[in-house]
Amino acid sequence: MFEENPVQEIDFTTVSAEPVEPLYGPDSVAGLDYMRDLGFPGEYPFTRGVYPTMYRGRLWTMRQFSGFGTPRDTNGRYHYLLDHGQTGLSVAFDMPTIMGYDSDHPRAEGEVGRCGVAIDSPRDMEILFDGIDLSRITTSMTINAPASILLAFYLCTGEKKGARFDQMGGTIQNDILKEYIAQKSWIFPPEPSMRIITDIMAFCSSQLPKWNTISISGYHIREAGSTAVQELAFTLADGFAYVEAGIAAGLDVDDFAPRLSFFFNAHLDFFEEIAKYRAARRIWAKRMKEKYGAKDMRSLLCRFHTQTAGCSLTAQQPENNIVRTAFQGLSAVLGGTQSLHTNSMDETLALPSEKAVRIALRTQQIIAHETGVINTIDPLAGSYFIEAKTREMEEQAEDYFRKIDELGGVVKAIEMGFFQREIGRSAYEYQKAVERERKIVVGMNRFRLEDETIDIPILKIEPEVEIEQRNAVRKVRADRDNDKAARELARLKAAAQGADNLMPVILDCARCYCTEGEIIETLKNVFGEYQEPPIF
Amino acid sequence: MARKIRVLIAKPGLDGHDRGAKVVANALRDAGMEVIYTGLHQTPEMIAESAVQEDVDVVGLSILSGAHMTMFPRVMELLKQKGAEYIKIVGGGIIPEEDVGRLEALGVAKVFGPGTDTRDIVAFIDKNFAHTA
Numbered sequence: 150m151f152e153e154n155p156v157q158e159i160d161f162t163t164v165s166a167e168p169v170e171p172l173y174g175p176d177s178v179a180g181l182d183y184m185r186d187l188g189f190p191g192e193y194p195f196t197r198g199v200y201p202t203m204y205r206g207r208l209w210t211m212r213q214f215s216g217f218g219t220p221r222d223t224n225g226r227y228h229y230l231l232d233h234g235q236t237g238l239s240v241a242f243d244m245p246t247i248m249g250y251d252s253d254h255p256r257a258e259g260e261v262g263r264c265g266v267a268i269d270s271p272r273d274m275e276i277l278f279d280g281i282d283l284s285r286i287t288t289s290m291t292i293n294a295p296a297s298i299l300l301a302f303y304l305c306t307g308e309k310k311g312a313r314f315d316q317m318g319g320t321i322q323n324d325i326l327k328e329y330i331a332q333k334s335w336i337f338p339p340e341p342s343m344r345i346i347t348d349i350m351a352f353c354s355s356q357l358p359k360w361n362t363i364s365i366s367g368y369h370i371r372e373a374g375s376t377a378v379q380e381l382a383f384t385l386a387d388g389f390a391y392v393e394a395g396i397a398a399g400l401d402v403d404d405f406a407p408r409l410s411f412f413f414n415a416h417l418d419f420f421e422e423i424a425k426y427r428a429a430r431r432i433w434a435k436r437m438k439e440k441y442g443a444k445d446m447r448s449l450l451c452r453f454h455t456q457t458a459g460c461s462l463t464a465q466q467p468e469n470n471i472v473r474t475a476f477q478g479l480s481a482v483l484g485g486t487q488s489l490h491t492n493s494m495d496e497t498l499a500l501p502s503e504k505a506v507r508i509a510l511r512t513q514q515i516i517a518h519e520t521g522v523i524n525t526i527d528p529l530a531g532s533y534f535i536e537a538k539t540r541e542m543e544e545q546a547e548d549y550f551r552k553i554d555e556l557g558g559v560v561k562a563i564e565m566g567f568f569q570r571e572i573g574r575s576a577y578e579y580q581k582a583v584e585r586e587r588k589i590v591v592g593m594n595r596f597r598l599e600d601e602t603i604d605i606p607i608l609k610i611e612p613e614v615e616i617e618q619r620n621a622v623r624k625v626r627a628d629r630d631n632d633k634a635a636r637e638l639a640r641l642k643a644a645a646q647g648a649d650n651l652m653p654v655i656l657d658c659a660r661c662y663c664t665e666g667e668i669i670e671t672l673k674n675v676f677g678e679y680q681e682p683p684i685f
Numbered sequence: 686m687a688r689k690i691r692v693l694i695a696k697p698g699l700d701g702h703d704r705g706a707k708v709v710a711n712a713l714r715d716a717g718m719e720v721i722y723t724g725l726h727q728t729p730e731m732i733a734e735s736a737v738q739e740d741v742d743v744v745g746l747s748i749l750s751g752a753h754m755t756m757f758p759r760v761m762e763l764l765k766q767k768g769a770e771y772i773k774i775v776g777g778g779i780i781p782e783e784d785v786g787r788l789e790a791l792g793v794a795k796v797f798g799p800g801t802d803t804r805d806i807v808a809f810i811d812k813n814f815a816h817t818a
Contacts, residue, residue, distance in 0.1 A: 259754070576704050
């Protein structure tokens with residue numbers, strides 16, 4: 150057939166440069182056993198979905214990542230999104246908050262409120278959630294090194310509003326391993342960082358039954374330039390490392406594993422992404438059962454949030470990003486995601502405008518209510534291509550797990566720069582592929598507009614935000630009982646030097662309005678700071 | 686034989702997005718330039734110091750966090766204070782169009798936005814900063 154019919158001279162590979170066959174058939178899935186390899190949704194090995202009814206029971210949570218400017222600015226955006234049908238909250242913090250600096254710290258200059266919302270103290274958190282009932286909505290907070298602190302601020306805020314700890318649901322990203330690998334917002338070195346994480350796991354297992362302690366992330370690994378298989382393998386490897394850390398800290402796997410969650414990217418290659426999510430569920434379930442001996446079914450579930458790929462968007466002809474995001478959002482739904490963020494068209498230029506984020510939210514609502522894809526569970530199961538690709542990605546991930554084991558585990562591999570070099574190489578190869586037009590990016594290396602002008606509203610962060618935040622944090626420090634604050638920080642230092650769980654002590658610091666910067670500074674004095682060797 | 690062009694690729698401020706900086710660093714190295722990469726979380730002081738120590742011709746600042754109107758001028762001011770005004774600045778990242786104009790007016794040689802072909806960056810640096818024998 151292919152001898153008589155000419156094929157185009159283009160690259161028939163995925164965006165990850167994986168070759169794709171012209172045709173898949175029964176041979177492609179030889180040896181596939183339905184009950185062993187797929188099972189039913191909500192049943193081992195969960196390839197078809199983590200829950201028995203999936204979207205027939207409940208839609209994924211529509212959870213747009215947002216934050217900018219002051220807590221008051223972001224509170225306004227949260228109300229806007231909730232009014233427009235969003236079903237969960239997701240907090241984007243600014244760089245000073247992410248890196249543990251108060252808004253009046255010298256290193257915060259020029260950065261306050263620009264990449265997300267500035268949160269210096271529990272007072273800011275109270276403003277952020279003004280008018281929102283924390284016992285009835287779940288909140289995801291994208292925060293890593295200072296996750297314990299922002300969790301404490303959130304719990305204090307809930308407490309003040311009359312919510313009980315056992316009512317409050319949400320997630321902290323709290324995935325420090327991927328920081329060293331990809332997102333790069335670390336503070337402390339790996340060992341004390343893992344201690345903080347196991348403290349959080351232990352605390353939440355008894356106090357916060359509805360809280361996801363880690364959002365083990367592949368999104369950022371992919372954004373840094375990895376392939377889909379690298380995203381899959383490195384994320385799950387990080388997950389296994391957290392499981393091992395929890396067990397080493399003396400916890401029973403079933404005490405904490407049910408509250409581990411995941412976060413994947415929804416990139417451009419439609420079918421590769423769907424296969425990736427299915428492979429993730431199968432791999433996680435098998436390992437948790439066979440290697441870590443988990444008995445609770447919930448420990449086997451790879452529950453995940455998805456965000457559409459920021460790195461796939463273009464600054465040129467930004468309206469095209471609406472289309473990219475729609476396809477990516479669809480792949481995440483067909484892959485069985487539990488919650489979804491769809492990017493706004495203007496995110497290559499600025500933080501989302503109201504109009505752009507509304508369109509992004511409507512994209513999810515159209516998928517949910519108009520396309521019919523939610524009517525049946527895991528509709529692509531049984532496809533020769535999808536099942537072959539799911540199996541192929543699982544096998545490729547296993548190759549990486551072996552390699553990481555040979556290197557001595559995730560932390561050792563991080564120290565050796567293994568992940569960083571793999572990702573850097575994939576990123577560079579992709580760039581060359583685009584420049585050679587082996588990969589087409591519409592509007593950028595093909596189908597361009599000369600002398601383009603951008604015709605959409607662009608969000609601006611005013612310099613007054615920084616001034617306002619600086620004044621606000623100084624006021625918090627002036628108004629509180631400073632003797633009490635100093636005593637709690639001293640207690641924290643002692644706890645950090647010892648082995649006690651840090652969460653209750655951090656909570657006490659939060660209750661007397663210690664600032665994030667003060668708490669981080671105290672911990673830095675004990676734990677030190679991480680430095681990355683600058684390889685490229 | 687002409688000396689190779691020396692470039693410092695720097696990440697100022699708290700921004701941790703280094704994909705672009707590393708891709709550019711690799712492209713410049715493949716094109717035959719000497720490239721030094723500072724790593725992340727550099728203050729303007731650290732960058733200016735490295736630029737002088739490493740005796741570079743060009744500093745490339747990569748910044749996606751929105752702090753560019755603070756960082757670029759600060760680096761340029763510090764280079765001037767060190768008597769190193771001859772070191773030129775180029776940059777990239779997420780920098781709105783109107784700020785590109787303001788930065789170029791302040792003396793930044795060129796801002797390379799999202800979607801730039803690395804060959805254009807190589808060509809620009811080659812054309813403007815090459816040493817003659």
